[in-house]
Amino acid sequence: MRWSKLFVPTLRDAPADAEAASHKLLVRGGFMRQLHAGHYSMLTLGMRVHSKVAAIVRAEMDAIGAQEFQLPTMHPMGLWHKSGRSELMGDEMFRLADRKGTELALGVTEEEVFTTLALELSSYKQLPQHWYQIHTKFRDEPRPKSGLLRVREFTMKDSYSFDLDEAGLDASFDLHYDAYVRIFTRLGLSAMPVEASSGSMGGTESIEFMVPSPAGEDDVVRCPSCDYAANLERSVSVIPTVVDEAGPDAPVRFATPGVRTIAALEEIDGGAPAERQIKTMVMVLDDEVTLALLRGDHQLNLQKLQDATGAAEVRAATPEEALAAMGANPGSLGAVGVELRVIADPALAGRTNMTTGANDDDWHLRGVDVGRDISVSEFAELRDVSVGEGCPKCGTPVEIVRCIESGHIFKLGRKFTEAFDAKVLDPNGKAQHMIMGSYGIGIDRAVATIVETYHDDRGIVWPVAVAPFEAVITIASMKDEAGVAAAEKIYADLGAAGVDVVIDDRKARAGVKFADAELVGIPFRITIGKALADGEVEVTRRAGQITERVAVDSAVSWVVDAVQAAR
């Protein structure tokens, strides 16, 4: 390609509303432009990177025997009613109607459509089937942000496996796991597999591939000395046991005027340290008012509560709802004698002589024995893990790392095959619902994640495998006829050698060309200018900005070798 013909609108200043490095650099480098919130136009440079990322994903999916499909993105709403996900997705789904009034939806994922196709599978002999596509998805995110990292319209590689039984699913899952490891390695991303919540979709095993980055939105709990890693919403930790003193035979009411917080209850006469308090949170789970109990110094993780209960919607009760259900205002609530469903964190199991609200404003109870005084419906992990708590595997203090979720694989189970009645005959001639796995990688998010990982103060530093061009030939002066001729020769030879090369033949000053090449992030640059007098050109590696001079005649082989070594 000739840069003089390309549309690469680089900017000296980043748009004022860009925060994330990838957002700024992809816009400044002329890779993309925002159309509106959460929707980006990919320009030619962006599309080149996008295509290269997609090609790597495609190659690795093909390598495990997966078959590429392309499904509609606009679906009849009936499909989503059938799977029960219309309600589940709620406002996250873009919904529309056609001229006849037929309800339609834009695909958030494609389990429904793939499962519809799987109805044509009839025998276990056809299994496993691994089907995938690389296609547009829509999610009406409440808050698009950070450029490509969180958008409403995006490209995702989504694949689905169909197996006869759990053993088959395990094998399909492992194939994908290995493919994902290879994909992220090729993309240059150090993605770590972590245990994750499979969310409201159920399913058993769920693994997210997480790339550490301050631009991320997920917290991963990781052990520095063993292989334990889990999404915060799935993590557990070991904490020291609190030894309780013996308490009274029954809870004792005591006045706590004005006390509304854990901290205030620690301070007041007759109060208790936070770890000796029971925090009572009034939650609404699919319209059922429920109490979530935690140790006073612990934080509730909503996703854990959702996972533990299987509720589709989990939210905190409003103060009015809490008052109606408990007879007191938040700050004075407790579970003693309450008839509602009560879910308690295991850190409260067996605890005695604790302090909690009395369900009477300005009153609390002390001497509360969890087993004796509270009818706990169930115990479930509800609390957030904190830095420094013990690794559940080896006890080492854990750390928490901010990450970008780059991939997610999980065992879906039979939810969809049962909803759509997708069955095959097993070896005994008996019809069985197939079991599914679901696997996703966001292509655009991967592009942004690569930029987050690989940039410096001059611009992007693309890994060769995904760079918009592998090499750029920079002609210092277009008036230098010998230079132009030498550059054209190298350009032709590199092209013939299969290198993805662009020649910067713009009538611009050298400084402009250097700055653009660096901002855009092309891995190798051949500069043809003053060195030519000595029969040489300069070759520069973008990573580290290392320049050396080589003979004109060996420039092509130098670049070919460098590119091949890095591909």
Added chain:
RNA sequence: CGGGAUGUGGCGCAGCUUGGUAGCGCGCUGCGUUCGGGACGCAGAGGUCGGGGGUUCAAAUCCCCCCAUCCCGACCA
């Protein structure tokens, strides 16, 4: 959904307090000089001042409503 901020030429911004008919830097076009790290001079092009309504002789500026975008939080197969 709660809190905060912003909307003026392609990008970055000033002007608004105190109304008088729009300006700066970058970019863009032409000519000249320059030519290895985002050159310089001269001459130009380009703006419904987010939208609607109102006040006023007069609104980018004051008032009301709406919209959009960004940030923090909530939420997020």
